[in-house]
Amino acid sequence: MWDDMSPFWKGYSYLVIKGCAIPIIYWKSVYMSKGGDWRKVDQWKYLKSQYCDYKLIVQAMRRPSPEAFEAAFTVNRKLLSYSIILKCLHQARRAEDSRLAQLARDEYGPEFDALFGYKRGNMWVVKCKAGDIAKQYCKEKGIAYLYEI
Incomplete structure (x- = not known):
């Protein structure tokens, strides 16, 4: 889940620090921080691309709504694949x-x-x-x- 403010947040994350699930929105800050015995050295450089892609998807889903997002990326009543949606969003952002x-x-x-x-x-x-x-x-x-x- 992107953040803990979403109605979909269930308190689960792949990143857990001292028993606390960390929403994705905070991952950049966590991985870029200077301290902590939990930190994996240079981990951010491997996660950055995926983080940015996911952030782009979340932005598109929230603006103006998840329903509008789904309508924009549905063809023949089938939602386009993650990679195609991401490609479209990257093109729109560059433009x-x-x-x-x-x-x-x-x-x-x-x-x-x-x-x-x-x-x-x-x-x-x-x-x-x-x-x-x-x-x-x-x-x-x-x-x-x-x-x-």
């Missing part, structure tokens, strides 16, 4: 990120490089990943980024 990144470039014009970047050591690096630009653009504009829970 939306690209659209927002281009909107940011167009809107900010020559100021873009100064606003959409970060400091690495003593150098200013302009962001080039559409997803990073899209997240910052949404934050700047005070609009919700679709791919955050």
Whole structure:
């Protein structure tokens, strides 16, 4: 289960720490933390991809509703496979990120490089990943980024 706020939460998880089931939403924080004798070294790098895929599925299921999700991914009264749904969602996310990144470039014009970047050591690096630009653009504009829970 993604989180313990869902009506589907039954208190079960593959990740259990000191007898406490940890919902998936917290796994990144758990695996990225610095301490704890329960922690498996470098485990996150193996789980990150699956975590991100599952997060994308959960976001789609919750927006606007599980029924709308099911309707969108049902063909001939049969729900599409997990991998096909995931492929569709990744394509939609890339398209939306690209659209927002281009909107940011167009809107900010020559100021873009100064606003959409970060400091690495003593150098200013302009962001080039559409997803990073899209997240910052949404934050700047005070609009919700679709791919955050």
